[in-house]
Amino acid sequence: xxxxxxxxxxxxxxxxxxxxxxxxxxxxxxxxxxxxxxxxxxxxxxxxxxxxxxxxxxxxxxxxxxxxxxxxxxxxxxxxxxxxxxxxxxxxxxxxxxxxxxxxxxxxxxxxxxxxxxxxxxxxxxxxxxxxxxxxxxxxxxxxxxxxxxxxxxxxxxxxxxxxxxxxxxxxxxxxxxxxxxxxxxxxxxxxxxxxxxxxxxxxxxxxxxxxxxxxxxxxxxxxxxxxxxxxxxxxxxxxxxxxxxxxxxxxxxxxxxxxxxxxxxxxxxxxxxxxxxxxxxxxxxxxxxxxxxxxxxxxxxxxxxxxxxxxxxxxxxxxxxxxxxxxxxxxxxxxxxxxxxxxxxxxxxxxxxxxxxxxxxxxxxxxxxxxxxxxxxxxxxxxxxxxxxxxxxxxxxxxxxxxxxxxxxxxxxxxxxxxxxxxxxxxxxxxxxxxxxxxxxxxxxxxxxxxxxxxxxxxxxxxxxxxxxxxxxxxxxxxxxxxx
Amino acid sequence: xxxxxxxxxxxxxxxxxxxxxxxxxxxxxxxxxxxxxxxxxxxxxxxxxxxxxxxxxxxxxxxxxxxxxxxxxxxxxxxxxxxxxxxxxxxxxxxx
Numbered sequence: 001x002x003x004x005x006x007x008x009x010x011x012x013x014x015x016x017x018x019x020x021x022x023x024x025x026x027x028x029x030x031x032x033x034x035x036x037x038x039x040x041x042x043x044x045x046x047x048x049x050x051x052x053x054x055x056x057x058x059x060x061x062x063x064x065x066x067x068x069x070x071x072x073x074x075x076x077x078x079x080x081x082x083x084x085x086x087x088x089x090x091x092x093x094x095x096x097x098x099x100x101x102x103x104x105x106x107x108x109x110x111x112x113x114x115x116x117x118x119x120x121x122x123x124x125x126x127x128x129x130x131x132x133x134x135x136x137x138x139x140x141x142x143x144x145x146x147x148x149x150x151x152x153x154x155x156x157x158x159x160x161x162x163x164x165x166x167x168x169x170x171x172x173x174x175x176x177x178x179x180x181x182x183x184x185x186x187x188x189x190x191x192x193x194x195x196x197x198x199x200x201x202x203x204x205x206x207x208x209x210x211x212x213x214x215x216x217x218x219x220x221x222x223x224x225x226x227x228x229x230x231x232x233x234x235x236x237x238x239x240x241x242x243x244x245x246x247x248x249x250x251x252x253x254x255x256x257x258x259x260x261x262x263x264x265x266x267x268x269x270x271x272x273x274x275x276x277x278x279x280x281x282x283x284x285x286x287x288x289x290x291x292x293x294x295x296x297x298x299x300x301x302x303x304x305x306x307x308x309x310x311x312x313x314x315x316x317x318x319x320x321x322x323x324x325x326x327x328x329x330x331x332x333x334x335x336x337x338x339x340x341x342x343x344x345x346x347x348x349x350x351x352x353x354x355x356x357x358x359x360x361x362x363x364x365x366x367x368x369x370x371x372x373x374x375x376x377x378x379x380x381x382x383x384x385x386x387x388x389x390x391x392x393x394x395x396x397x398x399x400x401x402x403x404x405x406x407x408x409x410x411x412x413x414x415x416x417x418x419x420x421x422x423x424x425x426x427x428x429x430x431x432x433x434x435x436x437x438x439x440x441x442x443x444x445x446x447x448x449x450x451x452x453x454x455x456x457x458x459x460x461x462x463x464x465x466x467x468x469x470x471x472x473x474x475x476x477x478x479x480x481x482x483x484x485x
Numbered sequence: 486x487x488x489x490x491x492x493x494x495x496x497x498x499x500x501x502x503x504x505x506x507x508x509x510x511x512x513x514x515x516x517x518x519x520x521x522x523x524x525x526x527x528x529x530x531x532x533x534x535x536x537x538x539x540x541x542x543x544x545x546x547x548x549x550x551x552x553x554x555x556x557x558x559x560x561x562x563x564x565x566x567x568x569x570x571x572x573x574x575x576x577x578x579x580x581x
Binding site for chain 1: 488492493496497499500501502503504508511512515516518519522523525526527529531534535536537538539540541543546548556560561563564565566567573574575576577578580
């Protein structure tokens with residue numbers, strides 16, 4: 001039998017029900033693997049071994065009493081920007097060092113109710129602001145496919161933990177591609193649901209109109225099972241949708257035959273690596289062979305996505321991060337008077353990328369610039385959302401590469417402030433329009449995974465997962481593992 | 486479009502960030518690199534376009550006006566750097 005840490009979440013769930021192994025055995029196997037290999041990957045900021053074992057023991061009781069839900073006893077890792085009662089939550093920032101939340105985020109409460117042990121908290125770009133996990137104030141995370149390369153970001157720790165077999169499942173958050181981008185670079189599945197279908201309560205806010213929590217796993221089936229656990233209406237999040245629950249009973253009954261799929265030509269830019277384009281073309285051939293019709297279309301505002309995003313997201317962030325003043329949580333610096341203390345605390349606590357974004361956002365919202373920047377950006381966003389809505393009237397799905405390049409070397413893109421930001425042009429539209437999008441491994445370029453992004457209309461999460469499952473089966477790549485360890 | 490060092494100082498003040506000269510200069514460079522791209526969206530016609538609000542529009546999200554579970558005082562104070570008599574200590578706002 002394969003090692004426990006090589007099994008998918010569904011295989012673990014099956015083994016637990018058949019009593020092939022116990023929930024504490026599973027959690028211990030992952031904790032042992034974290035202990036052995038995380039020194040080289042750097043996926044975790046905190047490992048909550050003791051509580052994970054307690055949760056696994058409680059999960060076993062549920063299983064034994066026949067009260068288990070599908071993922072009971074399957075452990076999970078969480079991006080360190082989700083509140084976990086009693087477990088340090090830092091957002092990879094010095095300004096939250098030592099912060100122990102007194103409550104659980106709604107998604108965390110849902111995982112606990114489902115009997116899923118929490119292995120620990122994973123590394124991210126500071127406050128999820130980045131595309132490489134390199135802006136973390138604490139450590140670098142490495143890509144298990146090549147330890148000299150970035151896992152992508154900002155949910156790099158969550159992606160690397162699943163990719164490296166340190167966790168069967170994890171959660172990330174996606175504001176402009178922060179789940180899909182690292183999923184692509186790590187060769188796993190990452191899913192950003194429709195805005196409002198997974199509660200944001202207890203997720204430390206970055207860009208509130210864009211942020212969405214979503215799952216990572218090695219297969220679409222695992223992603224679907226986890227989505228079902230975390231989705232649903234939550235009165236604690238005022239943007240939560242009444243019919244939020246994503247049910248995936250029909251996951252395996254889809255077909256590619258006769259589907260109309262569009263590829264926006266603007267998602268193959270000048271910066272797209274020819275090797276990435278080659279993988280995409282082979283994916284398109286496969287879709288056609290399976291009976292789908294794939295056409296090239298044009299969605300002109302995609303070219304304005306990055307600019308629009310870098311006005312809206314920092315503007316919302318500058319407001320959201322106003323709460324970090326050293327009074328209620330986090331370290332407090334010395335300073336003269338109220339303003340002096342707050343200014344010093346923030347200057348000492350935030351890293352360079354976060355400061356840059358707070359400055360950009362404050363500038364875009366300041367007197368005289370609001371109309372020219374923020375308001376205009378929200379109007380461009382409305383045009384973009386409308387263009388995608390029209391595309392979805394004619395086509396069932398829109399596809400693209402997830403990232404224009406495969407995993408890049410650590411430090412390679414940090415000098416030019418725009419280089420990393422420009423990598424998000426394929427993922428940003430789904431956050432702008434609030435529609436669901438998923439990345440799965442479409443193939444390899446020089447031994448590195450290349451993600452295929454599949455987008456669907458708002459609220460079509462169920463059929464997006466269904467079609468992703470079909471594509472995954474046709475590709476047959478879900479069993480590929482990094483050479484690492 | 487570019488931002489002067491004086492404007493960087495003004496925005497840093499608004500954002501409550503106490504930055505030294507070297508940081509101001511470095512931020513000026515980073516901001517100007519981003520602002521250079523902002524011109525892209527000036528070319529598109531946005532007249533009569535309503536700004537985006539939500540992918541699925543929700544209206545009047547009300548909650549029942551009934552007391553619910555809250556944090557205890559002890560829980561709320563657990564993470565503060567300074568507390569006194571069961572209260573947060575706020576930096577001095579009014580000086581003598």
